Amino acid sequence: MQKLDLHEDDLDSRAREVLREIIMQHVATGEAISSRSLARSGRFRLSPASLRNVMADLEDLGYLQQPHTSAGRVPTDRGYRFFIDNLMRSRALSSREREAIDDQVRNANEIDEVLQSTSRLLSDLSDQVGVVFMPTLLQFAIRSMDFVLVAENKIMCIIVGTNGVVVNKVVESHDTFTREELEKISRYITVEYSGMTLDAIRRRLIRMTEEQNDEVLQKTISLGIVAVNDVAPVEHELYVEGATSMLMKPEYADAASMRKTMLALQERGKLIALLNSCLTEDALQIIIGSETDFTQVHNFSIVARRYGSHAPLGMVGIIGPMRMEYARMAPLVDYLSRALSRKIEEEEEQQQ
The missing domain is CATH 3.30.390.10 (Enolase-like, N-terminal domain)
Incomplete structure (x- = not known):
């Protein structure tokens, strides 16, 4: 995995706020964002012309790009990476979301039941593809x-x-x-x-x-x-739930993109290799588009974290388009990873 190389000093406070607002609006609407829509948001004391100049600078630096058919701009991989590392404000999970996760993990008994129900729950809560990976034991x-x-x-x-x-x-x-x-x-x-x-x-x-x-x-x-x-089956355990939710996204609406997406989610070997490579990192990981071969080819992003108490047992995560609500996906994955680790630790204590 090759994380995009960024420099925080590239952007002043005004450019940062403009980039943040463009990404927030684009994630919410799926549309290219124009200077006029930024001005209408009321967040900036700048004219559309001044906002266009800031947007042009962001495009020159590689944080935005202009679709062929639109006067607006959309974030690039580089823009999303800067947003995640420097601008994102993760939101707290609701009590309903925490309770749903705790109940699901608490009530499952066997390890494969826990993992399958976890991937399904992740998909339901995120409206993305939920994935749980456990290397062969x-x-x-x-x-x-x-x-x-x-x-x-x-x-x-x-x-x-x-x-x-x-x-x-x-x-x-x-x-x-x-x-x-x-x-x-x-x-x-x-x-x-x-x-x-x-x-x-x-x-x-x-x-x-x-x-x-x-x-x-x-x-x-x-x-x-x-x-x-x-x-300990010979094959790695990989649970993928919610593929149909991916197909409902505007990015994959046409037949060719839909077919490509379905085939990508069936490429178990490549996905397993990617998740396996993430096991060495303890912190939450967000992988964007061009940062890996798998995500670049299919225009995906992955939010994932390993689970396990004394030693990493596997990965839980969400797969979706780069136009993803990272501020919501990150705490979901993080909380679920911790809930799985707590359950494993409780079972260990019961056996001692």
Whole structure:
């Protein structure tokens, strides 16, 4: 990712206010903004002619551009970046939004249920595309693995990582287990495999199926393989919700843009690679248009933040057009990331 290089000293206070107002109006209307509409806003004690001069300077500096069919101006990638870094005033979430996020995260139990419902909630609250990413857990090293019977042939697998992260998953088994058997299996796997990654455990268990004839041990091996396969699929987990909301935006109204947008959201590999590269950064990240290949090609922006308590587990974010209400999207993503991290931390404390 190559963040656009800007210099705060490029713009004086008047140019900053003009740029901010143009972006705010453009985000709200989707239209190119003229000097006349700026003058009518009542925010400036300048004539339309004076405002046109400021707009021309902003265009020369690369913060605005003029669409072919309009006398007005629209922000460039550079303009949006300057706005986000220097001019944006993030708004506080409403109590309704906070409650919706807290309820959704609190009431989900399994990790995949939490992630899918989170991406859907992000889309609903933002009217953009909600995305949640979790890298494969194959390299997740375990401290303990416990099995709890929750229903006939349904077993809760609780894995505590060496980093303190807790992952829960209900798995289905063709074998029947008593609670006592599950306790013994939990102790066996924890003692034998503590400190090993799920990938190494899976490979060890698969080898053991060829070597062991003991029926009890075979049941242990079988349950262990099922649990690891369900908890740590080979593929990364990526949940994308709300693609149709993107198609309602004016930017993607024509058939060609609509098709291009739908295809872009299906490019899982490129999106996963981008989100994976963001895991090293703890703070909220806003990626605009030309700053990455993925966002540049499709004229997207991404607002994202990683989640996890002691260690990053994945990313939550919003994908939308560059004409996005960043001041509202940023606190939404930030709050949801923190809510997910709190839930993970609470589960870790319960297992200690």
